[in-house]
Amino acid sequence: MxxxxxxxxxxxxxxxxxxxxxxxxxxxxxxxxxxxxxxxxxxxTALADTPPDAALLLLSLLQKEGRLVDFAKQDLTRFSDEEVGAAARVVHQGCGRVLADYFRIAPVRDEPEGAQITLPPGFDPAATRPTGHLVGEPPFSGRLVHRGWRATEVRLPQVGTGHDQSIIAAAEVEL
Structure with missing residues (x-):
């Protein structure tokens, strides 16, 4: 049955x-x-269908479009603030493209940042994290510092069999 x-x-x-x-x-x-x-x-959402190696796939997309790994692994002390800012703009634009192309992202909370809110008994601590001086049991009242983000859809591309997903970016050899 x-x-x-x-x-x-x-x-x-x-x-x-x-x-x-x-x-x-x-x-x-x-x-x-x-x-x-x-x-x-x-x-x-498609979250349940996300392959186990989705983190590596996402990292490779962020590297390909935004050079995120290059930026994070670079020793920035050798560069001026202006050079770092220019590089950050490229990373920001490329990573933003990846988010727009492969994810639908929405705020966790609808209230504007800075709004006074109350967390009722039974609130979801994974979705809303109280910070500061936490005493007693809910309800808690406070100021919303960050609205949070929630993935409502994930559309990662399919990867062919035999593809080594641990390779985030292939080494490049100019001939």
Whole structure:
């Protein structure tokens, strides 16, 4: 019997058992929230389909378009502030292209930075991180310092088999 053909009675019994476990055990409730969040991401985005080597692929794209690795590995003490600024502009533009081409990114919070907000009990600490002097239990009130960013879609290109993804940028030899 496939998971999709479970009879209604079995689904109701499963829901009742899950309900009781969630009510009785905070860890089970937290695990359920994580499972639900991952299921929602899988339905609404391509995040669930991202290949395991996606980090290396992304790094190679940032290197190709924005020379990010070259910039980060460069000893900048030898250069003037003007030269560093000019290089940063190239990195910024290229990396911005990668973000625009391969990701849909949205703010985590809709309020403008600087707005007073309240974090209710049960807020998601992965999405909103309180900083400063944290005392007691929520609700917490404070000033929004950064809206945060959330990937709502990932469209990384497919990589051919046999491609060594650990090669972020090939060595170049001028002949």
């Amino acid at each position: 496939s998971d999709q053909s479970l009879p209604l009675l079995k689904r109701l019994l499963l829901a009742a058992r899950a309900f009781l476990r969630i009510v009785q055990d905070r860890e089970q409730a937290a695990a359920w929230i994580k499972i639900e969040r991952q299921a929602l991401l899988g339905r609404s």
